[in-house]
Amino acid sequence: MKKLIRVTVNGVEYEVAVKPNQTLVDMIRYDLGLTGTKNGCGEGDCGACTVILDGTPVNSCLVLAMQADGRTITTIEGVEGKDGLHPLQQAFIEKGAIQCGFCTPGMVLSAKNLLDENPHPTEDEIREGISGNLCRCTGYLQIIDAVKSVSK
Amino acid sequence: MSLPEFDFHAPGTVDEACRMVAEYGDKAKIFAGGTDLMLDMRRKRISPEHVISIPQIEELKTIDQAPGLLKIGACVTVSRIVKSKEIGAKWGALCAGGKALGSCLVRNLATVGGNLASARPAADMPPPLMAYGASLVLKNTSGERVVSLDDFFKGTGVTVMTPDEILTEIRIPEPPAHSGAGYFNLGIRNACDINILNVASYIALDGPGGAVKSARIVMGCVAPTHVRALAAESLLIGEKPSEALFQSAGEAAMKAATPRGSAYSRASAEYKKDMVKELTVRTLTMAYREAMGLTA
Numbered sequence: 001m002k003k004l005i006r007v008t009v010n011g012v013e014y015e016v017a018v019k020p021n022q023t024l025v026d027m028i029r030y031d032l033g034l035t036g037t038k039n040g041c042g043e044g045d046c047g048a049c050t051v052i053l054d055g056t057p058v059n060s061c062l063v064l065a066m067q068a069d070g071r072t073i074t075t076i077e078g079v080e081g082k083d084g085l086h087p088l089q090q091a092f093i094e095k096g097a098i099q100c101g102f103c104t105p106g107m108v109l110s111a112k113n114l115l116d117e118n119p120h121p122t123e124d125e126i127r128e129g130i131s132g133n134l135c136r137c138t139g140y141l142q143i144i145d146a147v148k149s150v151s152k
Numbered sequence: 153m154s155l156p157e158f159d160f161h162a163p164g165t166v167d168e169a170c171r172m173v174a175e176y177g178d179k180a181k182i183f184a185g186g187t188d189l190m191l192d193m194r195r196k197r198i199s200p201e202h203v204i205s206i207p208q209i210e211e212l213k214t215i216d217q218a219p220g221l222l223k224i225g226a227c228v229t230v231s232r233i234v235k236s237k238e239i240g241a242k243w244g245a246l247c248a249g250g251k252a253l254g255s256c257l258v259r260n261l262a263t264v265g266g267n268l269a270s271a272r273p274a275a276d277m278p279p280p281l282m283a284y285g286a287s288l289v290l291k292n293t294s295g296e297r298v299v300s301l302d303d304f305f306k307g308t309g310v311t312v313m314t315p316d317e318i319l320t321e322i323r324i325p326e327p328p329a330h331s332g333a334g335y336f337n338l339g340i341r342n343a344c345d346i347n348i349l350n351v352a353s354y355i356a357l358d359g360p361g362g363a364v365k366s367a368r369i370v371m372g373c374v375a376p377t378h379v380r381a382l383a384a385e386s387l388l389i390g391e392k393p394s395e396a397l398f399q400s401a402g403e404a405a406m407k408a409a410t411p412r413g414s415a416y417s418r419a420s421a422e423y424k425k426d427m428v429k430e431l432t433v434r435t436l437t438m439a440y441r442e443a444m445g446l447t448a
Contacts, residue, residue, distance in 0.1 A: 003160075020160035020203070023190075043191050044258050045344050056231075056260045062190045063261070064183070066160045067205055110257065131343035132255030 005069035009034065010078030018065035025049040027065035028075060036076035036105045040134075047133030050106030051075050057113045059132070076105035079112060087150050088112055095146040099137030107133045111147045120151050155190075156199035166211055169204060169318055170293045176202045178315040183207070184227055184266035187258050207263065212320060215239070222324040226265025230277070231256070233264060242326060244442065245333035245352055245435075249280040252335070252350070255343040265319045268304065271311050271377065278305070278378040279352035279370040280335045281322065289321040298323070305377035331356035334438025336431045337372075340418075348419045349373045349427050351405075353435035355388065357443050364388045369401070369432055374409035374424060381405035384432065398436040402429035 002017040009032060016031050028037045028051065037060060040048030044059040051060045052074040079086045088108055091097070098104050107130060114121055114129030121129060126147045127140075135143060163169040173180055181200035183189055184207060192198045206212060212227035217238055224233070233239055234250040253259055253267065253276040267277040268288065278301065286301045290313055301322075304311050313319065327333070337350035350372040358365045367388040369381040384404035391397050406429040413421030 001159075021155040021157055023155070042194060044187055044254070044261075047255070047257055050257060057257055058260050059257050062186045062258075064160065064186070064203070064205070066162065067183075067208070069162075129256060132257030134344075 003066060005066060007068050007070070008072045010074060016065070020064070020066060022065040024051070024053075024060040024063040024065050024068050024073075027068070028060060028073070034075050034077050038102055038105060040102070044132075045134070046103070047106040047110065047130075048103055050109045050133065052109055052113060057110050057132075074109070076108060079108060086112065088115070088146070091146040091150045092143070095142045095149060097138060097142040097146040103133055103135040103137075107135065107143060111143075111150075115147070115151060121147070123148070126151075155193050156196065158200050158203045160203050160205065162205045162208055164209065166209060166291060166318065166320055167293075169206055169209065170291055170316070172202070172204050173318060174293045174316045176204070180204050180315075182269070182318065184269070185229065185262040186266075187254065187262040188266065188270040188272070206318070212265070220326045222326065224264055224322045224324070226269075226319045226321060227263045228265075230254075230259040230262045230264060230267065234259060243280070243284060243324060243333075245280040245283060245335040245354070245438075246277075246324070248335040249276045249337075249350075249352065252276045252337040252339075252347070258344070264322055268301070268322070269311060269313065269319050271305050271307070271309050273308055273376055273378065274347040274350065274373045275378075276337060276347065276350060276372075279350050279372050280333065281324065282370040282378060282380065283333050283335075283352040283354040283368045284324050284327065285354075285368065286322055286324045288319055289323065290317045291320045292316045292318070296320070302380065308376045327354070328356050330358075330360055330362070330443050332439040332442025332444075334435035334442070336435050336438075338427055338431065346418065347373055349411075349424050349431060351428065351431035351435050353432065353439045355393070355436065355439045355443055357393070360444065361392075363390050363392050367401075369405055369436070371405065371409055371428060371432075374411040374428060379408070381408045381428075381432065383408055388436075393436075393440045395437075398433045398440075399429075401436060402432040405429065405432040 038048035040046035049060040180202035183205045212225040216223040230250045240247045333354040335352040339345040354368045367385045384401040409428040411424035
């Protein structure tokens with residue numbers, strides 16, 4: 001049976017009727033229409049579905065929508081500021097850290113969380129920080145470059 | 153692939169959760185971090201009628217460092233353990249085990265209790281916890297019992313927990329002076345892989361440079377459950393640590409390991425046995441260095 005939950009996504013409060021077996025990623029994509037969050041492997045390996053839940057990046061395919069009741073979420077759509085793209089997003093463009101773009105939303109959110117916690121990470125810390133996000137196009141080097149360029 | 157249909161419950165307290173598992177019994181599954189459960193449900197390995205979510209229960213999320221005893225709530229995430237300086241200072245091998253689990257995203261959801269209760273033979277938290285002599289608090293509506301982690305696993309995916317019980321707390325004694333522990337996991341990548349083999353060792357010395365007073369060596373991926381290499385442990389007791397001693401402990405551990413070899417278990421039995429010896433020597437050396445106050 002569907003149940004009404006209340007969730008704040010990118011600063012906007014929503015009331016959504018969700019099914020018990022609905023995942024958070026499906027709620028974000030299909031009920032809220034925020035399709036920047038991608039549904040990849042569905043098993044917590046690829047990180048395409050990364051969102052920031054109460055300040056912590058998680059695989060939204062491993063969270064049930066009902067578990068988000070009363071909580072605060074940032075998706076890729078909430079990263080951009082009033083003045084345009086977040087510096088990390090701009091750096092991804094400038095360093096060629098995007099090809100097909102499927103991993104990018106999750107990659108940007110993981111990198112943003114890393115820099116929020118640790119503004120000057122070493123290369124190893126950057127690699128560790130994006131270890132849950134797979135990219136099959138770029139070979140990661142441009143992504144690491146992009147994160148480094150913002151951390152300076 | 154979609155999830156099977158189930159009723160969702162989110163109790164606010166342990167007592168409420170105990171009443172729910174008592175009512176639904178084996179028709180229910182407990183959702184701690186979900187990193188194993190969601191996969192099992194998606195792949196239709198299990199189809200519970202009820203899913204009881206527990207990570208929102210505050211009393212399961214405390215880390216309490218009482219004198220001589222560390223108490224970790226079952227729903228403390230592996231990330232919190234990895235990042236805790238207090239845990240890292242005294243229980244370094246536990247942090248090493250945590251760091252080996254999944255990726256940083258998975259660790260933000262995965263809980264220490266879930267990693268034990270799912271009883272996977274390749275899991276990263278059981279070897280260091282067993283090496284430190286951890287015990288577990290299991291609660292139901294009529295009370296609680298404390299079981300040693302040594303006696304907890306009964307087979308792959310099977311533990312001594314009854315369907316009406318909830319794992320609420322992990323208790324880890326504080327290691328004495330002149331003791332140390334080490335953890336090493338062998339996989340094909342640094343993140344998001346399943347271990348080929350993992351070993352944790354703990355030793356306590358009779359004073360600086362003294363003989364080995366107590367020892368625990370725990371092996372993963374070599375049997376349906378994590379197992380202790382008891383013969384290797386007793387061989388160490390009363391002896392002065394040396395490379396030759398650790399080598400013979402490694403040999404003994406290798407003899408005690410009964411791995412199966414197949415594509416599914418990710419390596420041949422012969423390779424795993426050789427690596428049991430190697431990882432036993434390496435983790436004993438790590439343990440010895442910590443016991444002697446030598447930093448890496």
